[in-house]
Amino acid sequence: MFRPAAQVLVPPLARWRVNPLHVVLLHTALALYAAELIRRGDRLAPALLLQVKTLLDGLDGQLARATGQTTATGRYLDTEMDLVANAALNVAIAGRTGWALTLLQSLILSVDYLWEREYRAARGQIFREAPAQAGDHPQVLALLEAVYAAYFVPQERLLARLFEARLRGAAGGTPTPADQHAYTPLGALTLSANLGLATQLLVLGACVLAGRPGWYHRSLGLQAAALLGTQLWREGRVQRLRARRA
Template sequence: MTPGLAQTRKARPADEWAAERIFRPLAQLLVAPAARTKLRPTQVVLFHTGLTLLAAAGLRRGAWLAPALLLQLKTVLDNFDGQLARATDQTTLSGRYLDSEMDVLGNLALLTALHGPLIGPSATLLLSLILSTDYLWERDYRAARGETFRAPAAQQGDNPAVLAALEKFYALYFVPQEQMLSRLFEARLRSVAGPQPTPQDRQAYTPLAALTLSANLGLSSQLLLLGALTLLKRPHWYAPSLAVQAAALLTAQVWRERQVALSRQ
């Protein structure tokens, strides 16, 4: 019997509305038939990356309907690959790295198609920082409450050479971002709580409301927004929206610090 949505979804303290209400339920419809085949999640990742590249090519030509639809199909499949992996015990380190790295490739193609070779890579990096903030805030939320962040992925089935290459790219692109942001968030906590924050300080610093905000800036929401703007024939508004999102996260960070100060009064 194929697991249902509750068993194949990635459990999170805060839900991403677009993923949980739209894309994951649609993706779940594909899990049972796919589980009866030999379809691998990594094949799904490569396929939906191809859809993203097609959407980017369409945006470059000035098309709007086909790219908007392709982006929504890509988002369904982006949720589907993880659900299929969990349903069929195919979660691997290679799969995790490949999914994240192909998303970067797709985002770079989309933003470069819309904004050119100068703004496109910068906007891609800003999007990555927004997504990394959500990753770190969830990690810190769980750590402050003694919860497991993410179960380790199985390495069975990983090709060592492929895994090494994927790990190298992750170390070059993602790790510096995560380290920079992690140090920044820790420094801001210590600026309010002192050099030895207490467990209570860390819980106050990681409120669920801030995590709910960051969760709803996840990739499913990003592509839903870009698709909607494309249907409105305003896809160039997407990059400026990233600056607005970054400002919202900065405001949430100030509020996180304020929660620590209030908890100490």
């Protein structure tokens, strides 16, 4: 829904030479304003702002690719501004507990990232094209890399090692290419992709509109449970493959 709508905006913004980084800063500002409105108890305005944020969040990457402005700075900035926005929204709803909920939300989003990486690696596909280096700001990039390394990298390493260990356990040792293929079904990737940030903000917006923003945080537990069940299904696929080989 959001991606096709964002695509419509790419040609005019490209003609106007809009900088994708400015789009990132704009949708972050909208999310922060939405968080303040939620804190005040507003409903319709923040719910709508969150969907505009999602639209622009999908637009910045498309605009960067269409205009040859993909940079490492842009990728890091987009990811980290999403974190800032998510933290502000969660704290606006749950106070200090919002920080812990932001971490849970980040872990759910990291699973999506890692499962897509596993899926493509098992099939010999390129996960993400390397960004162009032209246009990067060395000092800004160094700062963004440091923030990413401090917050996101530990989560990704922990989850990646867990998934690898579970695969080895299910395969009874070093996994074969067939094991890796069985461990990364399209169904699991589809589930995790549909728990991405666009869905998170859509659900949050619906809860805010209903006057029950706290329901969104309850949904995080259900999402985590769904991912856990899917992980067990992934392992079961490998075990059944191993049994058939035996």
